[in-house]
Amino acid sequence: ETGVTQTPRHLVMGMTNKKSLKCEQHLGHNAMYWYKQSAKKPLELMFVYSLEERVENNSVPSRFSPECPNSSHLFLHLHTLQPEDSALYLCASSPGLWGTQYFGPGTRLLVL
């Protein structure tokens, strides 16, 4: 285990649902990240938080809304998603901003 946990591990939702993904890191890191991983594509950076402040929003649609209440927890709130949003959503943390990143197991999301 890497010290980064994600829940749920699998999620199926309709296009009108609202759901949230949760990430928790037990490594004492100061930076946390959300990535989207689709088949055959590089990891797509979505959001970056450093010391609980958002430092990067990589042109992500507003139907994805991040929240970082403290340096150990990161949420991704989802609403009115599209089928093309189906992917593996990965959370990572690093000691400092853009340091070596440690990943959670991911949440596999299917949007129907």
Place this chain on the structure above:
Amino acid sequence: QKEVEQDPGPLSVPEGAIVSLNCTYSNSAFQYFMWYRQYSRKGPELLMYTYSSGNKEDGRFTAQVDKSSKYISLFIRDSQPSDSATYLCAMSAGTSYDKVIFGPGTSLSVIP
């Protein structure tokens, strides 16, 4: 030109073979180079971390960086079926302002 390129494979080798996985990049500012291993339905796991040019060895794994050619490699000796996974290269210029850029990954199968 993509910032980081990696042959997606799939690469299939017999057990015991030496495997060579490669990435090329375009940004000469990159100084930190990482290899991640990602098993099916899991998050990426940090495998090797190197700084600047040269070689680094860890058990059956050797990471090699050639900054003059903008080329990095991961060698796996005596490959095992448990090495079957997708291998992602990642790199960064190393400051807190520089993103980590990931390659798309190479899928490796080691056949018993």
